[in-house]
Amino acid sequence: MKTKILIVDDEVDVLDLMRELFESRGYLPLTATNGVEALKVVREEEPDMVITDIRMPDMDGMQLLEILSNSYSNIPVIMVTAHGTIETAVEAIKMGAKDYILKPLRLDEILAKVETIAQLKNLERENEYLKSRLAYRFNFKNIIGKSESMNELFKLIHDVAPTAITVLIQGENGTGKELIANAIHFNSPNVNKPFIKLNCAVLAETLLESELFGHVKGAFTGAIKDKVGRFELADRGTLFLDEIGEISPNMQVKLLRVLQEGEFERVGEAETIKVDVRIIAASNQDLEEKIREGTFRQDLYYRLNVIPIHVPPLRERKDDIELLVYHFFEKFDEVYKKNIKKIDPEVLRALEEYDWPGNIRELENYMERAIVLNKTDKLSLSDFPETIGHKQKTVVEFNENDGLVGAIEAYERQLILAELKSNKGNKAKTAQKFKINRSTFMSRLKKYDISSS
Ligand SMILES: Nc1ncnc2c1ncn2[C@@H]1O[C@H](COP(=O)(O)OP(=O)(O)OP(=O)(O)O)[C@@H](O)[C@H]1O
Ligand SMILES: [Mg+2]
Incomplete structure (x- = not known):
């Protein structure tokens, strides 16, 4: 890609001269005859550098420099100034100009300065590219998790x-x-x-x-x-x-x-x-x-x-749910331009309770759906499917005839049945969840007459 140089001068002769010079050296020159025009070109063409005369009608070079160094600080500016106004040049450097050229113009001097700046700019670009590559390499930043x-x-x-x-x-x-x-x-x-x-x-x-x-x-x-x-x-x-x-x-x-x-x-x-x-x-x-x-x-x-x-599976690393929720929240809020401000804490609690048989894909889908459906500035439980936030609590009634021991046993039986069901009947896994060994678990099944088929 050719380096784009914007030349700003009210003397058309100067513009022609510089245009020819830069064209012959493989640059892409753009021109403007005053500061206002120059800003328009900057907005539309995003030049790689600007060379501007100081004395011009309408907006002069110093004003232009001020705007550029505030709003387009990545575009280097070279000031052109007449002999005897070296103070102005110094002031320009203080205001953020990269360099200055004294009139009368010497073509080799202009070229040398432009060349240096173009090289620096390329280096900077390369540097940024390398840095972003490195950051990506060591971050795995699209894999979310802290568990x-x-x-x-x-x-x-x-x-x-x-x-x-x-x-x-x-x-x-x-x-x-x-x-x-x-x-x-x-x-x-x-x-x-x-x-x-x-x-x-x-x-x-x-x-x-x-x-x-x-x-x-x-x-x-x-x-x-x-x-x-x-x-x-x-x-x-x-x-x-x-x-x-x-x-x-x-x-x-x-x-x-x-x-x-x-x-x-x-x-x-x-x-x-x-x-x-x-x-x-x-x-x-x-x-x-x-x-x-x-x-x-x-x-x-x-x-x-x-x-x-x-x-x-996600249910074994529930610590990650909150991070993932916010990750997908930001992602889809941006994609669908919803500007939802926050998430009801109830939502987070419910999502952390759910068992996620479809793991992160399921969570991602629910978040996308919720964000699309939401019409307020707060994500709430009603944006999610009914299964979220409706975990069946295991409860037993107290029966006086059985006493406390009986009630506890009834509770234990229900708990085992529910957990077995959520593990699709897998006994080894259920025992592991209860943190008891397999034979203890099997004797419980026998005690409570839970079919071991
Ligand atoms: N740790 C994570 N952080 C962020 N997004 C994740 C994470 N894990 C999975 N995802 C997202 O969840 C979705 C499913 O992930 P992926 O396709 O890699 O799963 P998979 O194990 O290959 O699933 P399947 O067995 O169904 O093919 C993808 O959109 C992926 O970007
Ligand atoms: Mg896959």
Whole structure:
């Protein structure tokens, strides 16, 4: 991009001279004959620097300088002044001018000063760019969380990202697996190399194979031209294999080979292709469970699970809810230009009580919906679905015949039933929540005649 220089002078001859000079050196000159006109050009064209004469009718150079250094302090200004008025030049520098040029004009002097300023300006720009890149690198600033488990996760990402090591991210739906995969790639040395994603769940086996490895024209019906697969596209970069638990046994074998040997063939072709790809895989299914069931290969699992990252569900890190709520509040308030001022504390309490089966995606959706629906300046419980803020409290009536012990037992029974239900009947998990071991828990179930099917 050419450096834009605005020249302000009431003498048309001077303007012509400078325009020619700058054009011949690859700059883009703009001109104005007084301060008012100059401000208009500044607003419309955003020049990279301004060279202005001091003595002009209407608004003079000093006034122009004052406005520029107040409102456009990023635009450097060079003052042009006649011989014998060096005091004015000094004053201009004090007011924020970058430099001054004395009349009569010497072209080489003008060029040298402009050159210096242009270089400084480029350096500044580069610097800002580098700084923003660095900030992004070490911040993961779009991943919100302050809970202990999230802090551990940040540390892990920080350690793992700069390597080329294979990572397996496991966690429930909507916990942020893809977000983490992104953070790993964008903090890796591959950041400028390709980052290719593939959701393994949405494709039938044959399609998945040609998506991953590519095919040649005529390899199967519908293969009307050659296709490059994701592994080739991701060469020297990162390949994110989402929902890895969904791939068929056949594809598992093929995948294992690429992971082991770094080579494969396109569908319908004998030639072997070698690639160098970092793999990040993700699954919302329990892969160890799938191994026990016999639907996922153990050897593939070991190849993928070099660094396991477990993303905890939101209900196990409720400390993060408040931060997330405010994060999405600001985001959607801005997107929908609502200017909602605050959140009713009742909302926050209710959101922290809820169990979030859909995790952060669910929270994000509820916040978006609430902000769209809200018509006041305060987000309130009525903007949320009914399930929020209506947690069933476990209560028992006191029955005199049973006494206190009986009442406590009745309460314990209800509590166990409710908790089992919210854990979808998973006994190990429920016992863990109650912080008792499994056999103690089983004896409780027996005592209260709770069916253990
Ligand atoms: N810690 C977080 N901070 C901010 N936003 C988050 C966080 N975790 C997840 N999100 C947001 O929640 C949504 C779901 O996240 P993501 O798609 O990464 O989840 P996932 O685990 O891949 O889900 P699924 O298993 O359903 O594919 C996204 O919009 C994401 O930006
Ligand atoms: Mg996902």
